Amino acid sequence: MIRFLFRFVGLWILAGAFVALVLDGVRSIASSEIVTTPLGVTWLATSPDSLTRFQSFVETRVSAGVWETLVVPVLGAPLFVVAGVLGLLLMLIGRPRAV
Template identity: 70%
Template sequence: MIRFLLRFIGMWLLAGAFVALVLDGVRSIASSTLVMTPLGVTWLATSETSLAHTQAFIETNLSPGVWNGAMVPLLEAPLFAVLGVLGLLLILIGRPKAR
C-alpha cells in the first residue's frame, strides 16, 4: 500500500513537472527568451506565509547556514526540475521488489 502511494504521488509530481515545463516553454516562446520559473517564486505566489514559517523553522531549529546553503539554491532551481527529480525519486522508492 505504501509503495502504491509513493508511486501515485510520484506520478502526480511528474505530471506537475510536465505542466510547469510546458508553461515555461510557452512563456519562453512568447518572450523570445528562455524563461524558467523558480520554485521560490511559485511557493511565494501560492503561500507566502508557509514560506516564511518554513524559513523561520529552519533558521531556528537547524541553523541559518542550512537555509542559506541548502534551501536558497533549492528555491532558485526551476520548478519543473525540482518536481521532476522529486517525482522520480518517489517512483524509484516505491517500485515493486524484483522477483
Template identity: 65%
Template sequence: MRFLLRFLGIWLLAGGFVALVLDGVRSIASSEVVATPLGVTWLASHEDSLAAFQRWVSDTLPGGTWDLLVAPVLQTPLFIVLAVIGLVLMLLGRPRPA
C-alpha cells in the same frame, strides 16, 4: 505503501511536465528562455508558509543552512524540483524484483 509512493511520484512528474510546458510557452512568447523558480511559485501560492518555513529552518537547523541548502533549491526551476522528487518517489515505490 508502494502504490502511494508511485501514485504521488506520477502526480509530481505530471506537475513537473505542466510546469515545463508553461515555462516553454512563456519562453516562446518572450523570445528568451524563461524558467520559473520554485521560490517564486511558492511565494505566489502561499507567502505565509514560505516565511514560516524560513523561520523554522533558521530556528531548528544550524546557522547558514538557509543560505547553503535551501536558497539554492528555491532558485531551481520548478519543473526540475518536481521531476526529481517524483522520480525519487517512483523509485522508492517500485515493485520488488522477483
C-alpha cells in the same frame, strides 16, 4: 500499499513538473528567450505564509547556514526540475521489488 502511494504521488508530481515545463516553454516562445519559473517564486505566489514559516523553522531548528547553503539554491532552481527530481525519487522509492 505504501509503495503504491509513493508511486501514485510521484506520478502526480511528475505530471505537475510536466505542466510547469510546458508553461515555461510557452513563456519562452512568447518572449523569444529562455524563461524559467523558480520554485521560490511559485511558492511565494501560492502561500507566502508557509514559506516564511518554513524559513523560520529551518533557521531556528536546524541552522541559518543550512538555509543559505541548501534551501536557497533549491528555491532558486526551476520548478519543473525540482518537481521532476522529487517525482522521480518517489517513483524509485515505490518501485516493485525485484523477484
